[in-house]
Amino acid sequence: MLVYIFLHWDSLDLNIPACCVELSRNISCKTLKKVQKYDIQNAGGSCDSRALILYLKNKPYCADPKFLHILELPKKNSRNWLKRCKKRMRKM
Helix, strand or coil: CCCCCCEECCCCCCCCCCEECCCECCCCHHHHHCCCEEEEECCECCECCCEEEEEECCEEEEECHHHHHHHCCCCCCHHHHHHHHHHHHHHC
């Protein structure tokens, strides 16, 4: 189950990015397959922790960066992608 992200605005200045303060650690392969794009939040600057920001239906969700290697799997064949995803999840 994917947990909604919690963003913390450091100030009202819109030039400062929002930061992930809570991460989803249990995400299914089916949910990861639906990710449209992702960004990486690095620790330092205005954000305290490293995070993976996933966009599903144009909404951002914060996830543990350990899911990055799964998102980088080629998605050419859906069935094979899900098998590879589940195999990598078991190793995590």
